[in-house]
Amino acid sequence: MPDPAKRELRILRYQPGVDAAPAFGTFWVENAENLSVLEALQSIKDTLDGSLAFRWSCRMAVCGSCGMMINGAPKLACSTLLRDLPPGPVTVEPLNNFPIERDLVISVGGFVKKIESIYPYIIPKEPRTIAQGPYLQTPAQLAAYESFSDCINCMLCYAACPQFGENPDFIGPGAMALLQRYNGDSRDAGRQKRLDAIHGEDGVWSCTAVGICSEVCPKSVDPANAVNQNKTNSAFDFFLRFLRKE
Amino acid sequence: MNESRPYRRPQPGNWWAKPPYRAYTARELSGVAVAIYGGVLFAGLVSLARGPENWAGYVGFLKSPTSLALHVLLLAAVVYHVITWFQTLPKTMPKLIVNGEAVPAKKITGLATLLAGATSLALVLVVLGVTR
Known part of the structure; x- marks a missing residue:
């Protein structure tokens, strides 16, 4: 039985020179009323896996840095709240159609x-x-x-x-x-x-x-x-x- | 410094069959119905040029159940194409600025669809009036 206070994120990981191809990694984060996908990624990086790579800057949908595929749709991670996504695991992938540099970071x-x-x-x-x-x-x-x-x-x-x-x-x-x-x-x-x-x-x-x-x-x-x-x-x-x- | 080794994920070949692209695929496929209907009309023109017997055969085909069923399907697809075509219309034209403000896309679609509907209806009425 999964802990209701936690939320599962399935994140596409890729480390150049180590991984032959990207693969999903699973993380559980402490859920909160207003937790955005970006904040969930930040908490993973702070507490679970410091090697997770993703871009972000403003946290308020004006800088355009944190675009990623969330449950298969392109969205800004900062303005996508976990509570607005359907229950169950949230998949997070780098933006489609771009070469992946590392994890969620794409070539611009x-x-x-x-x-x-x-x-x-x-x-x-x-x-x-x-x-x-x-x-x-x-x-x-x-x-x-x-x-x-x-x-x-x-x-x-x-x-x-x-x-x-x-x-x-x-x-x-x-x-x-x-x-x-x-x-x-x-x-x-x-x-x-x-x-x-x-x-x-x-x-x-x-x-x-x-x-x-x-x-x-x-x-x-x-x-x-x-x-x-x-x-x-x-x-x-x-x-x-x-x-x-x- | 690590050298960059970007990984390219190919786009799935069946992207057009998945949401959110299904509506686009349906719109484009309904365009095929417009082409088939054009073909039906063109066949009529050819049989008219070939003489009265040929023309009678064409009219006979139009009255057949196969043709009626085909026309019901084609009409549904063409109506769908018309509706979605006008939904796309605001995307294909420069911004309409009236009194310093851009006219909303929904208004342009609504007016254009209404105009197309009204002219189609007028055409049907004229043709029915002429053939009586």
Whole structure:
């Protein structure tokens, strides 16, 4: 009979150079009313197994570090409470579709490269000096891109995307949300450069509108919208390039 | 320093058959029904071009129980495809900003579905009116 004051966690462990393949390890933690999965992992690391590796920082769903598969779904460990999960063992695995570095830590290098590839900064339409004052924007111009600026780079959307699972080179939902954040900004003039970066098979066209990326997003960024409206933009750009004067 | 030896877990080949991807798979499969129905219409066009006898054969096929059963199945799949297509619609268009605020996705889906339903109904009524 399991102790009702304890909760079972099945955690996928992998130690490079020691384990040939990942395998589950079982831990029992002292349960508490408001215990999050992250806190459960921290208590395991503090009291049961100091070698358990996982990323975390803010503990309040703004840093995007503690994304992992919890009971098979991509979630932030800090904002997932044990009491909200069905009774029985909780499975914790590293994010799907990413190479595992160690235990729950995945490689983020590919994602960072994708972010870099879409020019993640405002390329101003007209350079202004400080004396000329700030770039102004109306509330409607802000609303056009604001939600896309809420992305915290947690990569849950990549773990939910089967097309990224099939093709690791696919630019993916998160980077496309960031692209739309800048392309949708009235102060920006980098649209063409960014579109040129996402035309190919590894760009927007790997997406088949599965849409789960938006459902798992902890910040309601709706990356599926960013990807799919840029399919239209990419198609228009392909046909209109014949009319464009360079 | 330990050298990095990342382990790649392959995506299971049957991901499309598991939740939460089943709804997506059903939506895409119902698109096949739209293609089959297009094929049925195209066959009618071909038999019309081949002459009255061929056309009568086509109409005879349409009236057969097999065809009626097929059409009930196709209609159900096409209606499902239409509904899910409009649920996807807000994801494929730029944000609609009205009075400085983004229009919610549910509103766009609702209006578009209503419009599609109304025009389909109008088309059915026109065709029924013409053939009488």
